[in-house]
Every structure is written in structure tokens, then in C-alpha cells.
Amino acid sequence: MRLLVTKFGGTSVGSAEAIRGLTAITTTNRTTWDHVVVVVSALSGVTDKLLNIVRVAQTTGDAAAVAALHAELRQRHHDVIGELLDAEQAAIQAEIDGLLDECARLCEGVRVLGELTPRTLDAIAGLGERMSARIVAATLRHLGVPAQHFDASDLIVTDDRYQDASPLMPETTERTTATLGPILDQGITPVVTGFIGATLAGVKTTLGRGGSDWSAAILGAALEASEVWIYTDVDGVMTADPRIAPDAHVISTLSYNEISELAYYGAKVLHPKTIRPVVERGIPLRVKNTFNPSHSGTVIVGKTEPIVGAIKAVTAIHNLTMITVAGRGMLGVPGIAARTFGAVAREDASILMISQASSEQSICFVIPDGGAKRVVESLNQELAIELERRDIDTIALEEGVSIITAVGAGMRGTTGVAKRVFSAIGDAEINVIAIAQGSSECAISLVVSGDSAKAGVRAIHALTYRETINAQHRPPCE
Numbered sequence: 001m002r003l004l005v006t007k008f009g010g011t012s013v014g015s016a017e018a019i020r021g022l023t024a025i026t027t028t029n030r031t032t033w034d035h036v037v038v039v040v041s042a043l044s045g046v047t048d049k050l051l052n053i054v055r056v057a058q059t060t061g062d063a064a065a066v067a068a069l070h071a072e073l074r075q076r077h078h079d080v081i082g083e084l085l086d087a088e089q090a091a092i093q094a095e096i097d098g099l100l101d102e103c104a105r106l107c108e109g110v111r112v113l114g115e116l117t118p119r120t121l122d123a124i125a126g127l128g129e130r131m132s133a134r135i136v137a138a139t140l141r142h143l144g145v146p147a148q149h150f151d152a153s154d155l156i157v158t159d160d161r162y163q164d165a166s167p168l169m170p171e172t173t174e175r176t177t178a179t180l181g182p183i184l185d186q187g188i189t190p191v192v193t194g195f196i197g198a199t200l201a202g203v204k205t206t207l208g209r210g211g212s213d214w215s216a217a218i219l220g221a222a223l224e225a226s227e228v229w230i231y232t233d234v235d236g237v238m239t240a241d242p243r244i245a246p247d248a249h250v251i252s253t254l255s256y257n258e259i260s261e262l263a264y265y266g267a268k269v270l271h272p273k274t275i276r277p278v279v280e281r282g283i284p285l286r287v288k289n290t291f292n293p294s295h296s297g298t299v300i301v302g303k304t305e306p307i308v309g310a311i312k313a314v315t316a317i318h319n320l321t322m323i324t325v326a327g328r329g330m331l332g333v334p335g336i337a338a339r340t341f342g343a344v345a346r347e348d349a350s351i352l353m354i355s356q357a358s359s360e361q362s363i364c365f366v367i368p369d370g371g372a373k374r375v376v377e378s379l380n381q382e383l384a385i386e387l388e389r390r391d392i393d394t395i396a397l398e399e400g401v402s403i404i405t406a407v408g409a410g411m412r413g414t415t416g417v418a419k420r421v422f423s424a425i426g427d428a429e430i431n432v433i434a435i436a437q438g439s440s441e442c443a444i445s446l447v448v449s450g451d452s453a454k455a456g457v458r459a460i461h462a463l464t465y466r467e468t469i470n471a472q473h474r475p476p477c478e
């Protein structure tokens with residue numbers, strides 16, 4: 001039994017025309033696969049709008065402003081429904097109104113109390129997907145495709161880390177197969193909300209911004225899908241963000257390792273956690289374009305054939321802070337690194353990159369901009385004795401930096417990749433603040449100032465064309 005899980009992102013459901021495209025794609029997919037599951041994000045921009053409404057409610061207490069923002073969202077959804085539906089139009093509009101009333105009630109509580117809990121934030125943030133899933137399922141039915149919407153809060157069981165929840169896979173698998181199995185057997189296409197889940201106690205959670213890709217992979221793993229296809233607004237994973245490097249082109253094949261590095265270091269096209277559920281089961285992932293569905297896109301599998309040229313793609317992540325802990329007295333003193341990272345963890349900051357001087361006289365690491373000052377305060381407390389004794393001279397902070405990452409499994413064992421990357425960066429007169437290369441040897445990361453990041457991406461991207469490294473005879477890369 002071949003089952004395909006497809007996910008459509010915000011732009012793919014962002015207008016009546018895009019939803020029509022989705023339904024045409026789904027109709028075709030249903031002819032070539034035994035079963036098809038559709039996972040949808042909120043209409044483009046809706047999650048941001050929902051988060052904005054609740055923040056306005058909390059910070060201004062302005063009931064009229066909140067009501068106006070709700071009316072705007074209601075109108076947008078009603079307009080789309082008006083264009084797409086006929087017989088079910090009134091019923092679906094009523095369902096959307098019900099969900100937006102739920103939002104209004106939650107916002108009113110926030111407005112009156114002036115307090116916004118993480119739970120409330122997740123209940124509101126997930127409403128966009130709950131609206132879009134209903135619209136998409138009804139549109140499929142309108143076109144004669146048997147379809148039914150499902151809230152993933154009834155399928156994906158998560159921990160209670162609101163805004164950043166993770167699935168509990170055994171419980172998720174049990175619920176998903178029990179609920180969707182009989183539906184699929186009846187030939188019905190489930191249209192499932194991306195982005196959301198719920199705790200065992202039934203409290204709604206979200207999987208983190210951009211998390212609908214991950215939802216599709218989680219459902220794919222739970223249902224033992226043959227493949228998971230992520231439909232977006234570009235032809236596949238490209239050699240760079242096309243908004244930064246207009247000459248970027250689609251990469252036909254990537255390994256799980258390569259896409260993990262790209263996604264982790266800022267390639268927005270795929271949520272970094274999407275790989276996790278599929279990699280263990282070896283389920284291929286494909287990234288395709290809703291607006292150009294005949295393009296084969298990018299396929300992501302365990303091993304890829306080596307390419308001529310070691311660098312396959314380059315990406316960047318912005319708005320970061322680099323913190324450096326340095327001092328001659330650190331040399332050979334055990335435990336400084338552990339205490340440094342312990343202090344960072346206590347502030348709940350995630351470290352994107354670490355680099356340590358081989359002399360052990362400094363450790364530097366990069367974290368997102370927000371919260372960096374708290375991390376430095378925490379480090380000052382943790383390392384107070386060493387600072388007092390002058391074993392540590394400085395705990396310095398450099399805000400507004402970016403990490404540029406060049407990715408390609410073929411760089412393993414290939415001499416001179418770092419040299420070419422640094423030459424390209426040097427030729428562009430960009431100063432490298434720090435470097436790191438993971439043990440996978442699949443990526444090289446450079447820290448540069450934020451205002452030189454785009455030029456750095458373009459300079460390294462130019463290498464992906466020039467590369468003529470003799471990589472043809474290497475074994476498949478992971």
C-alpha cells in the first residue's frame with residue numbers, strides 16, 4: 001500500500017487560486033498513489049496576524065483595535081471561501097466565524113488581565129491552520145474529491161513545551177493510525193492541520209514557527225508513508241535563497257545530512273526538525289512547487305551520488321550574537337566549557353555554533369540576538385571567581401552577526417574546500433570573525449558581521465558554479 005503525505009505551506013493556500021492549484025495537485029496525486037494525506041499551513045501571513053492581535057490585546061488593551069483586526073481576518077477567509085465554495089459556503093463560513101469567536105474570547109481574557117500565557121499563545125497561534133484545513137477539505141469535496149478535515153491536536157501528542165513542542169511518537173502513532181487508518185481505507189483524503197498538536201491532557205501546543213513541514217514528517221512516520229512531499233513556492237531546495245542569489249538553481253538530490261545543515265543554518269524552505277521522523281525510517285522527502293507541479297523538485301534521501309564540486313549550497317542565518325569567553329588562565333583548566341554552557345542553558349538560549357581556540361584560551365559561541373545580555377549576566381555570575389582571579393579576562397559580546405554556511409557532503413575528504421571558501425570571502429573583502437566545521441565534514445560555517453552576510457552568500461554561491469573538483473569517483477555521500 002503506497003501512501004503519500006503532502007504538505008502545502010502558507011503561500012500554497014494563500015489565495016483561492018493557490019487552493020485551486022492544491023486541489024488539482026491532490027486530484028492527480030490520488031490517481032498515482034493508493035492513499036494521499038494533505039497537511040496544510042495557515043493562509044500566508046495569518047499566523048503572524050493572529051500573534052499580532054493577541055499582542056495588541058495584551059499591550060494596548062484597545063478592544064476596538066482588536067475587533068478591527070479580527071474583522072480583517074474574518075473578511076480574508078470569507079473572501080477566499082466565497083470564491084471557492086458553493087453549497088458548503090455558509091457552513092464553512094460559520095465554522096470560520098466560530099474559530100474566530102474562540103480567538104476573540106481568548107483575546108478578551110488577555111486584554112482584561114493584561115497577561116498572556118504560553119498556553120493561550122499556542123491556542124491562538126494554531127487557529128490559522130484550523131481555518132485553512134476546513135476550507136481546503138471543503139474545496140476538495142466541492143470538486144468531487146472525498147475529503148475530511150482533522151485537527152492535529154487529535155493526532156499529534158506532544159510534550160508541554162509551548163511554542164516549541166515535540167511529538168511523543170508512540171502515542172502519536174497510535175492515535176494517528178487509529179483515526180486516519182479507517183478514513184484512508186474508505187478512500188477519503190484527510191486534510192490535517194500542520195503546526196499544531198496537543199499534550200496528553202489535551203492542551204493545544206504548537207511545534208515552533210514553520211513547523212508544518214515537521215507535522216507532515218511526523219504524520220508520514222506515524223502512517224509509515226512511502227514518501228513525504230513538501231509543496232512550497234519555489235521549484236525545490238536551491239543552491240542559495242533565490243531572494244539573495246537570483247542565479248540560484250534547484251538541487252535535484254540532497255542527503256538527509258546536507259538538508260539538515262542547510263535547514264538548521266537558515267534555509268527557510270524546510271523546517272530543520274522535518275528530517276528527524278523520516279530519517280530513521282528512510283522515508284524519502286521531496287520539495288516541490290505548488291505553482292509548477294510538473295517540476296520534479298528536490299529529493300532528499302539517505303545517500304547521494306557525489307557531485308562534481310564539493311559545495312552544493314550556501315545559506316545564512318541572521319540576527320545573532322557571538323559571545324567570547326577568553327583568558328590565559330583558562331588553559332588546561334577542566335570544567336570551564338561545561339560551566340559556560342551550563343550558564344547558557346539556564347537562560348534557555350540555543351547555541352547555533354561553537355568554536356574553541358586550540359590553545360584553549362578562548363571559547364566563542366553564537367546564540368540568537370534576543371536574550372544575549374541575560375546570557376552574559378549569567379556567565380558573569382557563573383565565572384565570577386575566574387574573572388576576579390583574572391583567569392578569565394573578558395566575556396565579550398558582539399551583536400548583529402550572521403552565520404554563513406556552505407554545505408556539501410562531497411567536501412568530506414576533498415582538499416582545499418576551506419581554502420576556496422576563504423578565498424571567495426577574502427576577495428569580497430569580508431572579515432571572518434569565527435569559523436567552525438562539524439565532524440560530519442558536510443558543512444563549513446563562518447561568522448561574519450550582519451551587514452556583510454548577503455555579499456558573503458553571493459561570493460560563496462559563485463563557487464558552486466566554478467567548482468570543478470575531482471569528486472566523481474567518491475563513494476555515495478551521507
Ligand SMILES: Nc1ncnc2c1ncn2[C@@H]1O[C@H](COP(=O)(O)OP(=O)(O)O)[C@@H](O)[C@H]1O
Binds near residue numbers: 009012210243
Ligand atoms: N536554499 C533555499 N532553497 C529554496 N528556497 C529557499 C532557500 N533558502 C531560503 N528559501 C526561501 O524559502 C521560501 C519557502 O519557505 P516558506 O516561505 O516557509 O514556504 P512555505 O510557506 O511554503 O512553508 C522560498 O520562497 C525561498 O525564498
Ligand SMILES: N[C@@H](CC(=O)OP(=O)(O)O)C(=O)O
Binds near residue numbers: 128
Ligand atoms: N503557519 C505556521 C506554520 C508553518 O509551517 O507555516 P509555513 O508552512 O507557511 O511556513 C507559521 O507561520 O509558522
